[in-house]
Amino acid sequence: MLQTVTPETTQTLTDRLRADSLEVVQTLSTFWTELRNPDLWMSLLGRLLHIGLVVLLILIGLRVIDRAVNRWMQRVADLPASHPRRQRASTLANLLSSTARYTLWAVGLIMVLSELGINVSALLATAGVAGIAIGFGAQTLVRDVISGVFLLFDDTIHVGDLVRVGNDVGTVEHIGVRLIKVRKFDGELLMIPAGELRIFGNRSIGFVRAIVELGLAYEQDLDTILPVIERVASEWAQAHRDILLEEKPEVQAILNFGDSAVTVRVAVQVRPGEQFEAERDLRMRLKRAFDELGIEIPFPRRTIYVREEKALPPRRIQEVTSAKATFDKEPPETD
Numbered sequence: 623m624l625q626t627v628t629p630e631t632t633q634t635l636t637d638r639l640r641a642d643s644l645e646v647v648q649t650l651s652t653f654w655t656e657l658r659n660p661d662l663w664m665s666l667l668g669r670l671l672h673i674g675l676v677v678l679l680i681l682i683g684l685r686v687i688d689r690a691v692n693r694w695m696q697r698v699a700d701l702p703a704s705h706p707r708r709q710r711a712s713t714l715a716n717l718l719s720s721t722a723r724y725t726l727w728a729v730g731l732i733m734v735l736s737e738l739g740i741n742v743s744a745l746l747a748t749a750g751v752a753g754i755a756i757g758f759g760a761q762t763l764v765r766d767v768i769s770g771v772f773l774l775f776d777d778t779i780h781v782g783d784l785v786r787v788g789n790d791v792g793t794v795e796h797i798g799v800r801l802i803k804v805r806k807f808d809g810e811l812l813m814i815p816a817g818e819l820r821i822f823g824n825r826s827i828g829f830v831r832a833i834v835e836l837g838l839a840y841e842q843d844l845d846t847i848l849p850v851i852e853r854v855a856s857e858w859a860q861a862h863r864d865i866l867l868e869e870k871p872e873v874q875a876i877l878n879f880g881d882s883a884v885t886v887r888v889a890v891q892v893r894p895g896e897q898f899e900a901e902r903d904l905r906m907r908l909k910r911a912f913d914e915l916g917i918e919i920p921f922p923r924r925t926i927y928v929r930e931e932k933a934l935p936p937r938r939i940q941e942v943t944s945a946k947a948t949f950d951k952e953p954p955e956t957d
Contacts, residue, residue: 672737680730687722691715710774710797717771717799762817763800770799770816779819783826784895787814791825829867829891832900836908837883839920847917848875848886854911855888858904865900867891883920 695715698708736742757764774797779785783794785804792806802819804812838847855871871890878885888908892900912919 669737673734676730676733676737680726683726684723687719691719710777710780713774713797713799714771762815766800766815766817768817769819770797770801773797773802773816773819774799778827779822779824780826783824785825786823787812787819825897826894828894830894830897831889832892832897832904834888834901834904834908835877835885836888836905837880837885837920839883839918842918844875844884844886848873850911850915850917851886851888851908854907855890855904858900858907859890862892862900862903865892865896867893871904881924882922 695711698711701708732742732746735745773779779794779797779802781794781797785792785794787804790804790806790812792804792810792812794802795805795811796803798816800816802814802816804814806812836851838844852873855873859866859870868891871888873886873888875886876884877887888904890900909919911917
């Protein structure tokens with residue numbers, strides 16, 4: 623359908639175009655007037671200076687923290703890479719640097735947005751709600767991080783330590799803020815969150831004991847064998863003075879009466895990590911000494927008695943029970 627153009631319609635369109643043109647011109651004139659206003663430029667310059675000052679203060683703060691961390695690391699730079707103090711200093715330095723960097727830049731961003739005239743109250747409220755939600759969802763992660771930090775400060779575990787976690791025993795290869803890596807003897811690498819490391823045993827602190835238990839036959843004379851064990855243990859101690867932490871090994875008897883043998887134990891304090899080789903060497907020396915002297919190391923045995931069963935006595939209990947059952951029956955009725 624075609625619309626007829628009348629003079630009135632043309633006049634209306636012309637008036638609208640004229641009004642729009644006047645509005646655009648007025649807007650441009652107002653904008654140009656504002657651009658020529660010195661107060662606007664002074665306000666923008668003040669805000670830019672404030673933003674620049676905030677950024678400058680953040681950079682200065684980060685520089686100061688980095689220098690402090692570097693000085694801290696220089697104090698342990700001469701120590702080996704696996705030394706506990708150097709490992710702890712490196713982990714804590716990285717944690718401190720990262721935490722400071724995230725915190726300062728987050729605060730600086732809020733200050734910059736405030737200078738630009740953006741209302742940060744709603745943003746902070748939204749961030750608070752989001753933080754609570756994330757906190758509930760990531761509470762395990764937060765617990766692991768906090769536990770890892772306290773574990774580093776407590777100084778109870780180091781790289782290279784032999785530890786027992788539950789039923790697993792292995793060597794610590796890495797200690798992080800959230801995760802600890804333990805390598806078992808068979809090569810398996812355990813990943814243990816720091817929050818799960820509640821109860822563990824460290825076999826690399828102070829001293830450990832090399833313990834060798836052996837069984838002796840009941841038929842043998844302990845008063846003759848125990849001096850042999852003491853002599854072998856003393857000879858071993860003389861050859862390994864560098865790893866001993868006490869004067870001489872201790873021979874303890876009798877620990878247990880077993881099915882086929884009595885148990886005797888040799889115990890000695892040694893440096894952490896040396897107990898396994900010490901136990902193997904002691905066993906080898908004791909085995910050689912026993913072979914030379916003809917001392918028997920017993921093996922499981924059992925004595926069996928064979929007897930012939932005669933005729934069994936009458937089963938009186940069943941006979942009495944049967945008689946009682948017969949007595950309890952009612953007699954048959956008679957006419």
